[in-house]
Amino acid sequence: MKQAGESGPELGGAGSITLPNSSTTLSVEEYASQPTDQTRTGFPKQGGQSLSYWLQQVRSDPLLDHRTTEALPDDADTVIIGSGITGTLAAREHLSIWPDKSVVVLEAREFCSGATGRNAGHCKPDQWRGFGKFEKVYGKEQAIKILNNEADTWHALISYVRENNVDCDLWVGDTMDVPIDDKVARLSKEIFDRYEEAGGRIDHVKVTQDPVEAARITRIKDAKACYAWQASTLQPWKLTAHIMRGNVETGANLQTYTVAKSVTKSAGGRRRWTVHTKRGDIACDNVIHATNAYSAALEPALEGVITPKPHICTKVVPPRAVSGSRAIRNSYGVLLPDGGLCSINSRCNADGNVLFGGSNPGQQALDDWVAKHPENCINDGLADVKGVTDCVRHFINGNFVGWDDAEYGPGEGIQYSWSGIIGLSVDGVPLVGELPGKPGQWICAGHHGHGMARAFTAAPGLVKLMSGQTWESVGLPDVYQIAAGRLEKLKKATASRVATI
């Protein structure tokens, strides 16, 4: 039997670990590093996707290939392109504001099989770490607004799950950011102190600066400090499916396996836009681009502004020595030397399988490989990439107490990894609003590997804007707004970066 990863890249072994190259800043986002080629783009890969752990759990769910009507409708008030968390939440808000308007949701492949269906399962609001970079780029006030918005988003997500009894393995507990090197620990403290001085909310963050105590709390051998606050992990496909099922019940028309190939101005008729697919065209007044990493394939103005890049998540079954009462009980962002990050989701209230990544210590090597083979920028068919797996193994053995000398039997240890595509935005924050020069075309995309901490406010926020609410009343950070000026600036920045490569 051919395994999914057989023809994939081999990126060297543990000895070849390379870390994201930033000696002066900490990773702003949970999962992203920068691409080297900003002009890459592409439509969702057809066929050969690796199945994420989440998608493997729902193979008999009819929502995967659901089509509400056999034929594609030829007319709708609004067409939403993309059925990830963004498109699904946008549909929900649309139905709530305009119960009588028609909404069609197009999905290129299985329902929610993009980044949302293949991520690492964190909803982890950044509560201090990103302040350093955001302050430099946007100033104090906006930096604080971004972090506050992430807290609001997390609250919105957990309230929704609790109020609706969503079966999605929701865990709420302490997530720990753990620097494992003196320089990174110093830098972390500087950023945290600056955030506090600027008036950032820190009362809920438990800080341990004593390395011995930090190693005890975190069970990470070289921990130099620990910053802990409440965050969540969950099964993202099940959450999104719950919301979409509600949408379909209240009138949304979901059409899976339907790629939107282009959007053009309607020639005459009563609608503004036409969305073209192989199964037919849909005339509509509004289009919502919820296409994240793939946005530029459909909307060329976004080329170089939103760029797709594969990240990998690895599922590990902990050995018996660290299972049961000795299992890991937290989620982590381990802050590696030179600005890298390893994110860890221990699924401690579910099956206890531990997920390492989307940001993992082998990411730089994967990025380098994609730079040499750019056609893989939208390849979510990567699995068990040797170099990344070796880096994860090396990381686990080197850092977690009790794992390296444990006895591993069959079924324990590293099991499987899969890839998903992150939508990097040039300035690290999403683009939300009406596409400049295209009235009726709206976008919420470019979540920069961190959409679970953004979409629950950004996607409904977009639809509120469509309904005429002002940006101020919607309450999103101002820097998320897709104004013509921002697009121009970002395109210029990209052009100069590409020119210097």
Ligand SMILES: Cc1cc2nc3c(=O)[nH]c(=O)nc-3n(C[C@H](O)[C@H](O)[C@H](O)COP(=O)(O)OP(=O)(O)OC[C@H]3O[C@@H](n4cnc5c(N)ncnc54)[C@H](O)[C@@H]3O)c2cc1C
């Ligand atoms: C490995 C990995 C781990 C991650 N871990 C985390 C995490 O733990 N926490 C976190 O906050 N974020 C994480 N992220 C990022 C997060 O998953 C995304 O930011 C978020 O899911 C984006 O949601 P979305 O709905 O905007 O995009 P997506 O979920 O990608 O949805 C976009 C959808 O649009 C469809 N589409 C695109 N173009 C077309 C077209 N032309 N026609 C029809 N359909 C189209 C795609 O097929 C896709 O299903 C991770 C990402 C990856 C890849």
